[in-house]
Amino acid sequence: DAGVTQSPTHLIKTRGQQVTLRCSPKSGHDTVSWYQQALGQGPQFIFQYYEEEERQRGNFPDRFSGHQFPNYSSELNVNALLLGDSALYLCASSLIGLSYNEQFFGPGTRLTVL
Amino acid sequence: DAKTTQPTSMDCAEGRAANLPCNHSTISGNEYVYWYRQIHSQGPQYIIHGLKNNETNEMASLIITEDRKSSTLILPHATLRDTAVYYCIVRGPNTGNQFYFGTGTSLTVIP
Numbered sequence: 273d274a275g276v277t278q279s280p281t282h283l284i285k286t287r288g289q290q291v292t293l294r295c296s297p298k299s300g301h302d303t304v305s306w307y308q309q310a311l312g313q314g315p316q317f318i319f320q321y322y323e324e325e326e327r328q329r330g331n332f333p334d335r336f337s338g339h340q341f342p343n344y345s346s347e348l349n350v351n352a353l354l355l356g357d358s359a360l361y362l363c364a365s366s367l368i369g370l371s372y373n374e375q376f377f378g379p380g381t382r383l384t385v386l
Numbered sequence: 387d388a389k390t391t392q393p394t395s396m397d398c399a400e401g402r403a404a405n406l407p408c409n410h411s412t413i414s415g416n417e418y419v420y421w422y423r424q425i426h427s428q429g430p431q432y433i434i435h436g437l438k439n440n441e442t443n444e445m446a447s448l449i450i451t452e453d454r455k456s457s458t459l460i461l462p463h464a465t466l467r468d469t470a471v472y473y474c475i476v477r478g479p480n481t482g483n484q485f486y487f488g489t490g491t492s493l494t495v496i497p
Binding site for chain 1: 428488
């Protein structure tokens, strides 16, 4: 049973560029959430996708967008990169509907913006 | 945002029980307490969760006070591999069912 996978593992971009990160959820899961984790901080919720739509969003600008595909995999896009976007980006999957369901996290993508 | 308060750091001797406290004084009746841990630069790992009863699994025990305003995660026999940042999270309909992480407790298990 495959867990949550993310690609790429590491990425280096320059300011102003755009980046796309990818996530495949755990088998059987239909919901994907994205988090940003700056160095020394806890993960911060970006948004959640279910049924190919953004269902909830945290306090992040419109430069952060996403997509969910029919196979439940997801992409996180960040436009006009800033130095402050350097972080570990985490994807988590779960089953919608049950408030007590745990989220399973992937290993993350380390983004460095120069 | 985060509705929990945890100590910044703790030490524990290897083989002893690690007791990690968490305050969540504003928790609502329909909100669960979750614990995750994160080993350096890896994704957070689910440990345990509970509503009001004490819970135990193969990793840990969760003790929730009767008034639900605080809880304690217990790792019964800490090993060096338990060194990690431990996050206590309150989650439920009032939080949009999302996980709001604070800064957690950095647990160091000492040989």
